[in-house]
Amino acid sequence: MSDITKQSLSELVENIKGKKLSSSEVTNAFVERSEKSKELNAYITEDYANALNKAKKFDEKPNLDLKLPGIPMAVKDLFCTRDLRTTAGSKILNNFVPTYESTVTQNIWNQGAILMGKLNCDEFAMGSSNETSFFGNVQNPIDKNLVPGGSSGGSSSAVAAQLTPITIGTDTGGSIRQPASFTGTVGLKPTYGSCSRYGIVAFASSLDQAGPMAQNVKDCALLQEVISTYDEKDSTSIDFKRNEYSKELTKDIKGKKIGIPKEYRVDSMPKEIEDLWKKGIEYAKDCGAEIIDISLPHTNYALPTYYIVAPAEASSNLARYDGVKYGFRAEGENLIDMYEKTRSEGFGAEVQRRIMIGTYVLSSGYYDAYYLKAQKVRKLIKNDFDDAYKKVDAILTPSTPSSAFKIGEKTNDPVSMYLNDIFTVPVNLAGLPGISIPAGHDANGYPLGLQIIGKAFDEQNILNIAYAMEEKINFKNNITDWWIK
Amino acid sequence: MSIDLKTIKHISKLSRISVDEKKAEKLAGDLNSIFDFIEKLNELKTDNVEPLTSVAETTLKLRSDEVKSKNLRDQVIKNSPKENEDYFVVPKVIE
Numbered sequence: 001m002s003d004i005t006k007q008s009l010s011e012l013v014e015n016i017k018g019k020k021l022s023s024s025e026v027t028n029a030f031v032e033r034s035e036k037s038k039e040l041n042a043y044i045t046e047d048y049a050n051a052l053n054k055a056k057k058f059d060e061k062p063n064l065d066l067k068l069p070g071i072p073m074a075v076k077d078l079f080c081t082r083d084l085r086t087t088a089g090s091k092i093l094n095n096f097v098p099t100y101e102s103t104v105t106q107n108i109w110n111q112g113a114i115l116m117g118k119l120n121c122d123e124f125a126m127g128s129s130n131e132t133s134f135f136g137n138v139q140n141p142i143d144k145n146l147v148p149g150g151s152s153g154g155s156s157s158a159v160a161a162q163l164t165p166i167t168i169g170t171d172t173g174g175s176i177r178q179p180a181s182f183t184g185t186v187g188l189k190p191t192y193g194s195c196s197r198y199g200i201v202a203f204a205s206s207l208d209q210a211g212p213m214a215q216n217v218k219d220c221a222l223l224q225e226v227i228s229t230y231d232e233k234d235s236t237s238i239d240f241k242r243n244e245y246s247k248e249l250t251k252d253i254k255g256k257k258i259g260i261p262k263e264y265r266v267d268s269m270p271k272e273i274e275d276l277w278k279k280g281i282e283y284a285k286d287c288g289a290e291i292i293d294i295s296l297p298h299t300n301y302a303l304p305t306y307y308i309v310a311p312a313e314a315s316s317n318l319a320r321y322d323g324v325k326y327g328f329r330a331e332g333e334n335l336i337d338m339y340e341k342t343r344s345e346g347f348g349a350e351v352q353r354r355i356m357i358g359t360y361v362l363s364s365g366y367y368d369a370y371y372l373k374a375q376k377v378r379k380l381i382k383n384d385f386d387d388a389y390k391k392v393d394a395i396l397t398p399s400t401p402s403s404a405f406k407i408g409e410k411t412n413d414p415v416s417m418y419l420n421d422i423f424t425v426p427v428n429l430a431g432l433p434g435i436s437i438p439a440g441h442d443a444n445g446y447p448l449g450l451q452i453i454g455k456a457f458d459e460q461n462i463l464n465i466a467y468a469m470e471e472k473i474n475f476k477n478n479i480t481d482w483w484i485k
Numbered sequence: 486m487s488i489d490l491k492t493i494k495h496i497s498k499l500s501r502i503s504v505d506e507k508k509a510e511k512l513a514g515d516l517n518s519i520f521d522f523i524e525k526l527n528e529l530k531t532d533n534v535e536p537l538t539s540v541a542e543t544t545l546k547l548r549s550d551e552v553k554s555k556n557l558r559d560q561v562i563k564n565s566p567k568e569n570e571d572y573f574v575v576p577k578v579i580e
Contacts, residue, residue, distance in 0.1 A: 099560035193541045206539055232548065236541045304523045315500065322501070324573050326564035335576050340503035352502055353515055356493075359500045360516070373526055375536030380529070382537055414515055415522050431540025456540075 004029035005162040009071065009219035012165055016062075016069050023062070023070025027055035027114060030072045034116065034163040039483040040139045042158040044077045045085050045118040054114045066112035067226055074164040076155045077118035078125055079105045079210070080199040084115065088201040089123040089133040089151075092321050092328045092346030102199025103231045104168060104210045111226050116164060120154030123348045124318065125175055125203045127151050128420040129410065132350040137407050140183055141479050142446055146404045149179030149420075155213050156183040160477060166214045166223055170200060172207045173306055174400075174424025177436035180213055181399035181449025184438040184477035186220045186466070187213045189424075191456045192431035193238030196231035204313035205236075207306075207428045217437065217467040222246040224459060243460040251468040254288035258452075258465070259392035263299035264423060266401060273398045273448065276440045280396055280450045280469070283439075287468040292392050296384040301377050302426040303418060308361050308374035309429070314351075315358025321346065353414065382430040389455050394462055397423050399436040399449035423451060433459045437466045438475040445478055488516050 004026055007015070015021040031048045051072055058070040080086045080098035087093045101109075109115070122132040130138040130153025138153040140146040141161035148157040152169030156179030159167050169176040171189035180187025188211045195210040202208065212223035225246050230239040260281060265274070281291055323329035323342030330345045332338030347355070361370035388395065401422055410417045427434040432453055439450040450469070454462035490506075493513050497504045504512065558571065567574040 096564055099557075099563055193543075232546070235545055236539065238541055238543055239546075298529075301526060301529060304525045307519060307523055308526075319501075323566060324575055325561075327566070329566035332576060335578050336501070337503075338576050339501045343501055344503040347502070352500075353512065353519075355500050355502065356496050356512060357516060357519060360488075360492075360496050363496070363499060370523070372536055373531060375538060376531035376534040377526055377529060379534050379537035380531070382540065413518075415518055418519075418522075429540075 005033045007165070008215050009166045009222060012071060013069065016071070017064045023055040023058040023114065024052065026070065027051050027072040027116070030116060030164060036484050037161055037163055040141060040157050040161055041136050042119055042138055042154040042161070042163055043074065043117045044087055044089070044120050044135045044154070047084055047115055047117045051114050051116045058112065058114065063112060067222065068108065068111040068113035071113045071165060072116045073108065073113045073166060074116045074119050074158055075105060075167055076121050076152050076169045078121055078170050078201045079168065080201070081105055081115060081118065084118065086118065086201070087135070088125070089121045089135060090347065090351070091134040094134070094328055096327055098199070100199060103196035103229070103233060104200070104227045107227050107229055108168070119158055119167065122151035122153065123351050124201065124314070125151040125170055125172055126314070126350050126354055128174070128178060128417055130154065131407065131411055132348055134348060139483065140404055141483070142183060142404065144482060145407045146446070147182065147407055149182035149404060151175040152179050152213065156180055156185055156187070159183070159185045159213050159215060160479065166212065166219055168210055168223070168227065169213050170208055170210050171428065172203050172310060173428050174421035176211045176213060177399050177424050177434055177449070177451060178420055180436045181438070182404035182447065184447030184475065185213060185215060186217055186435065186437050187211065188220050188224055188435045188459070189427065189433060190224065190228060190459055191433045193236055194228045194433070194457070194459070196229065196234040196237050198231055198233040202317040204310040205317060206313060207310060217463060217470050218246060218249060220435070221249050221463045240457050245460055245463055248460055249467055250464050251287070251471060253465050253468045256289045256394065256461070256465060257292050257392040258284050258289045259292050259294035259388055259395040261294050261296040261299065261388070261395060261397060263296050264397045266422065269401055272442045273401060276448050276450065277398050280439055283469050283472040284396060284465070286472050289465070294388045294392060294395070296388060296426070298377065298380045298384050299426060302381055302429055303422055305374045305377045305381065305429060306425045307357065307418060308370050309378060311354040311358035312362050312371050313358070315355045315362065318351070318355055378429050381426055385430045385432060393455070394465055395453040397451045397453065399423060399451040403442040403444070403446040403448055427453050432456055433462055435462050435466050437470055437473070438477070439473050440475070447477065488513055488520065
């Protein structure tokens with residue numbers, strides 16, 4: 001079969017279970033395509049030889065009862081993988097080899113999947129274009145010199161280019177949904193507490209969530225089913241009854257009430273986004289959903305709130321990188337000098353900027369004015385959603401205020417870069433699940449996404465709505481393999 | 486509000502990140518534009534609002550106090566940039 005890499009995860013699982021394909025054949029195909037796709041710079045660390053060995057071992061004694069039997073897969077380089085370098089896209093972790101495995105990746109290997117390598121991302125997941133990575137830009141397979149979104153940019157590029165059948169990312173303010181939207185793929189940010197944060201390099205602990213990225217909703221549901229488990233090693237992991245998301249997936253969403261928040265109609269919104277949203281509303285109606293206008297009055301305050309809360313938590317989380325216990329060290333004249341040089345040389349510009357913002361808002365005299373204020377506004381934002389969910393089952397919005405932009409276009413203006421996350425950030429602040437599905441193209445043929453936001457722990461419902469709408473939208477990604485010579 | 490170079494130097498000290506003059510000027514510009522954007526929050530009255538510290542509305546679970554991982558010394562030391570058998574090594578602290 002020459003077109004193995006074109007198959008969806010569900011097809012590959014079926015073909016391996018039906019003994020039409022072996023894990024070695026599948027792994028070989030994805031490794032070969034990854035080898036030919038170095039120009040995308042989607043990988044930071046490749047582990048192909050080990051992957052092929054593991055596939056061979058799987059085929060010798062295949063366990064076909066598993067959910068991901070012998071499926072090869074690359075993951076975002078924010079997940080700690082035992083004995084395989086984990087960098088978080090940073091120079092400061094350039095030589096870090098974890099001695100333990102993240103819970104989310106362990107869940108994946110327990111279901112038979114095979115690690116192919118670690119995917120590029122913005123440094124410590126801080127960025128919306130994958131341009132802050134110490135390991136360089138990632139190319140969007142949609143077009144040359146186009147960003148793949150961020151921070152899970154290597155992940156979105158690799159799934160869209162079919163270097164991996166499926167992957168996982170992390171989402172603190174939009175880092176799964178925005179890159180999914182930029183590459184014509186599907187990305188789910190689960191409810192806070194659904195997937196364990198154990199072994200994920202921490203950015204902002206009250207916002208970080210891992211989630212699946214895939215070519216379609218069904219694959220996304222299957223991976224979510226695998227990665228979402230209660231974990232006592234994460235004190236904010238929540239013990240709730242999890243659905244069998246892929247088995248319970250249905251296109252029957254008749255009578256579901258879907259809210260349209262008027263505040264998401266932002267001033268600078270391009271007409272093509274507005275049109276996409278209108279089209280989305282029509283698709284939802286066609287599926288039998290009832291459309292209801294709602295208000296989320298504090299939407300405009302979400303980004304300013306996020307740019308206090310996230311840097312504050314980051315400045316505290318990143319205090320551990322001191323050149324003593326692990327990672328990069330710069331020599332200094334004394335201990336303090338060593339700390340300061342290590343952090344100045346080890347962190348990139350965006351990470352340093354955010355550590356400084358966070359340190360400032362937490363510093364004596366400013367804590368109440370900034371950090372406490374932001375926590376209070378965060379409460380108002382969550383209350384908006386709580387009120388809306390008294391009337392509706394889910395909320396439909398665009399995923400991003402624009403399509404993918406060119407590499408270098410927004411690097412000099414941090415605030416314009418931050419505006420990318422205007423529709424995704426409120427969801428993290430409220431701890432809710434959100435999914436981005438591809439829904440159309442702009443004038444250049446670049447993909448555009450729609451976001452469906454759910455109630456806490458209601459992943460099944462937004463997956464169902466996405467599944468029903470996906471069929472109506474019938475989106476086709478236009479990828480020409482321009483990077484393969 | 487404006488963040489001046491003196492404040493940048495102060496934050497850089499607290500952050501343990503060294504900055505030279507050129508970097509300090511760039512950071513002052515960036516931080517001022519970001520804080521202009523953040524100031525929007527002052528439009529809201531929040532006197533009677535409870536701060537939200539965690540969206541996970543659960544209380545922490547208790548667990549029994551037992552050792553689950555043992556003999557991790559080698560693993561803990563493994564990634565250290567400089568070590569001497571059982572210790573992390575840093576520049577001399579006490580003269």
